[in-house]
Amino acid sequence: MSDLYKVAIVGSGPAGLSAAGHAAAIGMSHVLIEKTDHLSDTIYKYQKGKHVMATPSNLVLRSDLDFDAGKRETILGVWDEQSAEQKINVEFDAEVNKVEGQKGDFTISLKNGKTIRAETIVLAIGTQGNPNMLRCPGSDHPMIQYQLDDPGEYYDEHITVIGSGDAGIENALGLAADDAQRNVVTILNRRDSFARAKAANVSLLEEAEKDGRISVRRETSPAGVKDGELVLETRDGEDTISCNRIIARTGSQPPRGFVESMGIEFSSEERSAFPKLTPAFETTAPGIHVIGALAGYPLIKHCMNQGYDVIEFLNGNSDLKPADEPILLEKFASLPGDHSVEHWLDVFGGNVSVLKGLSTLQLRELMLDSTVHAYDPGDAIFRRSDPGSSLFAIAEGSVAVEINPNDPSFTVPIEQGSIFGEVGLISGRRRGSTIRAAETVVAIELARNAALKLIATSPEAAEAVNRIAVERQLLQMFGSGLTPKDIAPLVEASEVIDVRAGKALITEGDDDQDVYIIRRGSMVVEKTIGDRQVFLSYLPAGSYVGEMAAIDGSSRTATVKAAIKSEAIRLPGEKFAALLDNNPALREKALKEMDGRRKTNAFIESRKDQFSGVVDLYSETAQFLVDEGLGEATDVLLIDEKLCVGCDNCEKACADAHEGLSRLDREAGRTYAHLHVPTSCRHCEHPHCMADCPPNAIKRGPDGEVVIDDTCIGCGNCQRNCPYGVIRMDPKPPKKPSLLKWLFFGSGPGPGEASYAWRKEHGDPEQPKQAIKCDMCSGIDGGPACVRACPTGAAIRVSPDKFLTFTKLTEEAE
Amino acid sequence: MATAPNNRFNQDERRRNADHVSFLKHKKFRWLWIAVLLCMASIAGYALIDQEPRPNGGSWYGYTLGTIGLMLIVWLSLLGIRKRKMTAGQWSLKAWTSAHVYLGLALIVVGTLHTGFQVGWNVHTLAYFLMLTVIISGIYGVIVYAALPSTLSSNRNELTRAQMLEALTALDRQLESAAQPLDRQQSDLVISALGQDVFYGGLFARLAGAYPRCATNRALKSLPETSGQTDDPEERVRALLTKRSDQLGQIRRHLRIRAMLEIWLFVHIPATIALLAALLAHVVSVFFYW
Secondary structure: OOOEEEEEEEOOOHHHHHHHHHHHHHOOOEEEEOOOOOOOHHHHOOOOOOEEOOOOOOOOOOOOOOOOOEEHHHHHHHHHHHHHHOOOOEEOOOOEEEEEEEOOEEEEEEOOOOEEEEEEEEEOOOOOOEEOOOOOOOOOOOOEEOOOOOHHHOOOOEEEEEOOOHHHHHHHHHHHOOHHHOOEEEEEOOOOOOOOOOHHHHHHHHHHHHOOOEEEEOOOEEEEEEOOEEEEEEOOEEEEEEOOEEEEOOOEEOOHHHHHOOOOOEOOOOOOOOEOOOOOOEOOOOOEEEOHHHHOOOOHHHHHHHHHHHHHHHOOOOOOOOOOHHHHHHHHOOOOOOOOHHHHHHHHHHHOHHHOOOOHHHHHHHHHOEEEEEEOOOOEEEOOOOOOOOEEEEEEOOEEEEOOOOOOOOEEEEOOOOEEOHHHHHHOOOOOOEEEEOOOEEEEEEOHHHHHHHHHHOHHHHHHHHHHHHHHHHHHHHOOOOOHHHHHHHHHHOEEEEEOOOOEEEOOOOOOOOEEEEEEOEEEEEEEEOOEEEEEEEEEOOOEEOHHHHHHOOOOOOEEEEOOOEEEEEEOHHHHHHHHHHOHHHHHHHHHHHHHHHHHHHHHHHHHHHOHHHHHHHHHHHHHHHHOOHHHOOOEEEEEOOOOOOOOHHHHHHHHHOOOOOOOEEEEEEEEOOEEEEEOOOOOOOOHHHHHOOOOOEEEOOOOOEEEOOOOOOOOHHHHHOOOOOOEEEEOOOOOOOHHHHHHHOOOOOOOOOOHHHHHHHOOOOOOEEEEOOOOOOOOOOOOHHHHOOOOOOEEEEOHHHHOOHHHHHOOOO | OOOOOOOOHHHHHHHHHOOOOOOOOHHHHHHHHHHHHHHHHHHHHHHHOOOOOOOOOOOHHHHHHHHHHHHHHHHHHOHHHHHHOOOOOOOOHHHHHHHHHHHHHHHHHHHHHHHOOOOOOOHHHHHHHHHHHHHHHHHHHHHHHHHOHHHHHHHHOOOOHHHHHHHHHHHHHHHHHHOOOOOHHHHHHHHHHHHOOOOOOOHHHHHHOOOOOOHHHHHHHHOOOOOOOOOOHHHHHHHHHHHHHHHHHHHHHHHHHHHHHHOOHHHHHHHHHHHHHHHHHHHHHHHHHO
């Protein structure tokens, strides 16, 4: 039995290392448990020479170890040196197998057989997880490795890659890239196709297979590892191949299961959920603390500060103010009354209904991603048609909503403690009405990500936002004249349903009579004419469908399908009809709109008989554009290839309007009937790129554009998350000589993006790679350069609700 | 009343609402109408104003037409700068191109009337003919801009230029290993096909799309007739060579269309520069030696 340490810290990343550093500094007995033979494995695994950023820049670093933006090697070097200097007690090659005991006496069993005893445990294991091990005899053989750093370092070897994902294929291709290395590369796939990998990787692999550079073995899995040999289980029985090295890329196991096995609860079942924590980072298992990425803080500085803080807490310092105190102080400085940070946190937590379930720690963190505002009576908080997907909460005062754009004097109040702006948050579309302060107002504006995180982590908040959203959406749909009381039965009976892309919400010919409001995503209306599905119209979020059947009891006249993953509010048909019966004016309005839709449908149907070619073209083009992501776009670049002469002036203008890198690839992308969708940002309603940005650098700008700001740390998550491949990672290029200098003296590379070689030769080698994408020429008067610079009118930027119409899609441009 | 939001929203909405039309139809042929009016006014002036002893570039009306023409030419030649200078502001290159085309055509009338139909072997007539050269090459440009883009698009078939070349490289690698079992004479054919520069052939070959010395096609012709057996190495090489020939065909058609879209600029631009020089000489000589 070993000594009883005061604290055992698991994981030597920035959070764990900083905790151990502080424990060493204050003389607390500690042990730092690291599963590899070096410190900070996640950063160790970064590619050589990667520039590591230190955001957020306004956060003070509170740690006994130094950290500043710089090269991976420098940072790791400093940490190695300082941890030796500070005599941090590190246990290397120690992977935790099991944790037993309770606060005061935990026993940690390691995979190598040792046990460690400690009074408390700090888990700082990050979110990377452990790679899946091979499940066959010999899976602990030293020739197996789970990572490939440099494929160029192996020669004359028989190497087998196991795994059919992109990582495995890329490793195999890298190992076989250079014939001079004379490696015999084999890749194993349990199945008969590479369905999980990118199409481009699969075709490269198939080509390599055809050339005989890689041997691809399908429906084959490893059955045993021996010295220099790998036994395979194939469809036709067992087979043995010679093998000197195995690279296993079969995915990794997220750490959640391991964490939960210690009795630690998570805030919800969602995959993105984090463990429940007290302000001192203690989990629901007393004595076990969680800090760092696993606690929901992916940035290095946050992690290091928490390492320091958790040791202070364990040392009995309960007055410690979090490191974010000065940031909050600055944030709240604009609020009236000169109050302390605590005062405002109490007001927010006490007054605002959606924040009531939060701990102080969660509230503080939420406030870091939020802004607070003070408004005078009559101030506009936001205006109709402003872009915006943030959520507002009223901490003090009340606001008035101008629901009728033609009559601003008609308003509906929203009281203290409630929220507004939720429609923009859910639909991703522009604000539906203008909202003004009715008296002096203190409001919190939660950025989209912060609001989504709140909804994901607090079930009370989710429930409250949902109820309010449904009610408001109904009021907005029916316009003025209805009160929340009128629609209460409808709200009560409503239900929010998820609709997968391509799934039908309403099927032509059915007899159901429910009415749906599309609150997120978008849908397309199709009708079978003759023997084919004809595209009738496009419905953005905020539209409602199905009212015809509810009003006249007829069967469904068309099919409504989700263009992308969507959410709809289902309203029972009879309740809807009852509401109309009680409100003749409303009935009148609904009938009028119904008539309008019938006319559009009838128009296209009548065209079908006379000009079936035109209708087919319209229908197929619309379908093509929806498939290309127009359904979730807000503003997308299209190129009419009947006009495009291929001069690439759009790309050049794009590069010249920004720092010299083009954010669009004109030639790449799909084309249908000469309408080309180039590789360029669609400015999605719910941007995929925003989903996982550690410094929250991706935002929606004032004109609805999705932009990445300078706090980007170059991690590449957005690039991987974008389904349209429009984000590139590149360092900012150097400035070019002016146009006239090029024109008269030939100096510099000329207009457009400079060649890679020129940028490399003239650029600063220290310039870090950052994510860049279309920003719709944000802040540039005149608008998008690609459109302005097109000499023939081929380049157009459109929004789906305006472009997916019969007139626009069939107009003759020539 | 809510004031207009303080952002680009209205401007962006206008853009999203805008019709999707070519430079020729821009704003319902606005610049065509302006050009027609200019021509009609010039012709009417020429016909109605009685110049003594005869219409001439040196009369006051001749000077007027000359000044208009000179200003037009200088402005038209600035398109090259406009195209490359991505400044902010409410301009569109499409509108510039539209005006460039129609006002450029109007120059035929304005310039010709300015000569008073007097031509000779001098710098003045040189400028006039240079102007016509520029305009005629420009007319060719407008015609190909209207006719060729859809062919370019169909031929590209969603492949980028880089992808076309990559596809060729991939075929070449496969051909190299597939040709190993072939006899000496046949492998030589394949080697020469692989060795030939993809971009071989001069300007004429590119414009005409004619490559009579294409080694791939020659190799394909020289291979014996098909044996019908799929695992036959000759058959495999034949299939690969056919694919290579098709891929080369696509690249060559692409190059041909691009060349036809660009060739006129090699006349249009140098002739414009020569025209500007000749105009300078023309104006200076008129003022000094008249």
